[in-house]
């Protein structure tokens with residue numbers, strides 16, 4: 038079977054190919070600068086003030102607003118067949134919602150049934166996604182069983198199909214045992230792939246579940262009781278130990294508890310190379326919701342690992358992100374309607390696991406992180422976009438605003454607010470775990486590969502417009518941190534860096550090229566000394582809330598653009 042080729046209607050190929058974003062403040066992970074952005078044919082062509090641009094260019098005035106890299110959500114499950122049902126957000130509705138919320142790339146997980154070929158499963162997902170995705174997407178593979186054939190297919194996927202990450206489960210019926218984890222992690226290291234793990238002790242969860250059900254605890258409150266914090270922390274510790282035996286960097290998905298976050302920090306302190314992801318859900322709500330008297334409400338909050346009943350968890354995880362104890366955020370968007378959640382009405386262990394988040398991740402993190410004074414805007418960009426781009430090796434094509442990067446940009450208004458509701462969200466699901474939350478920070482414009490897909494708040498996505506983005510192996514940020522430092526965007530664009538070639542996987546509009554004079558306008562941006570974030574010079578002051586006092590927030594121990602040694 039050959040890789041599917043997408044056909045893009047001609048009217049979309051040439052649509053809105055030139056765009057100037059003026060007067061905004063560009064926020065990258067390491068600095069804020071006042072520059073305009075000129076995008077042509079989906080790529081950022083110029084940065085600076087007083088740019089010379091061709092006539093007919095659409096101009097958006099971003100005065101008083103932030104211009105940030107589009108969010109990258111490294112953890113979604115669209116159209117996922119799971120626990121006897123299928124998640125309701127498909128690749129159209131899911132990516133539409135992503136874009137509506139300011140996310141311009143998602144990475145979904147290919148589920149491989151036991152015994153199934155990984156490559157067949159990959160093609161199934163490409164077919165599901167290619168004609169539907171409204172923004173760029175990548176794929177991780179789930180390794181749900183182990184064999185020599187699996188190892189061979191992992192290699193083929195890396196070399197021929199643009200896959201660089203494999204997730205192994207330590208819970209559910211498709212979990213791997215310790216020897217299998219050992220072999221899978223080792224295989225990842227040999228391939229230069231990112232080994233990801235869902236860390237919960239599945240055997241303990243099964244025993245606890247049996248015991249609770251036998252005692253008559255059948256409601257959603259039983260979910261967390263069956264999977265307490267230490268069961269998550271034990272698995273984090275064990276996964277780190279196994280990965281360290283085979284010298285493989287490890288990515289722990291959805292760190293949901295304070296105990297798991299500290300297990301990860303302790304592992305790092307003894308030299309384990311581990312990256313920690315947490316979720317919008319864990320930062321925006323907590324386990325008290327699972328004790329709500331209404332089944333539909335409590336069941337809607339069931340995911341694994343669970344939201345924690347310790348109410349200090351969300352703030353603590355946010356502080357872990359600020360301090361670089363955790364590195365990035367996803368949504369784990371895996372949505373089931375109320376009727377689907379009712380599969381577990383008499384048995385909490387049958388409630389399909391999963392929550393929403395792909396649309397609201399950016400707003401929730403801005404509200405709970407930046408607006409509350411824990412994160413600065415640069416760190417916000419790092420944990421919602423840049424670090425994911427680096428880990429999955431699509432930086433600096435994605436995850437930053439630089440000459441040569443994709444035109445994936447959000448114009449973010451931190452002074453406007455919106456109230457999250459299932460009544461107004463763009464997702465297919467009929468419930469929203471953030472219902473009623475007022476969020477400062479609204480994505481007024483979302484530009485996807487140069488096309489304005491949210492226009493003054495109006496969502497104008499195009500089904501099938503998104504591309505599959507290959508994720509190359511050996512991400513320097515994971516395997517070669519010294520050289521990762523060289524991966525800085527420069528004024529010359531990103532072509533000089535050993536990164537995904539520009540134009541690869543990208544639909545290029547057949548439009549006239551600019552005259553030489555137009556593309557060579559110098560940018561005023563110079564190289565930055567290593568590790569220095571230029572927040573002061575950049576005068577971040579557009580929001581009343583963003584006064585000096587608020588920004589005197591928790592210090593980031595290892596600034597994202599800073600010392601490489603600090604990461605591991």
Ligand SMILES: NC(=O)NCCC(=O)O
Nearest residue numbers: 235340341369371390391
């Ligand atoms: N997280 C969750 O409960 N559902 C999605 C599957 C997974 O990531 O474990």
Ligand SMILES: [Zn+2]
Nearest residue numbers: 112114369371
């Ligand atoms: Zn997941």
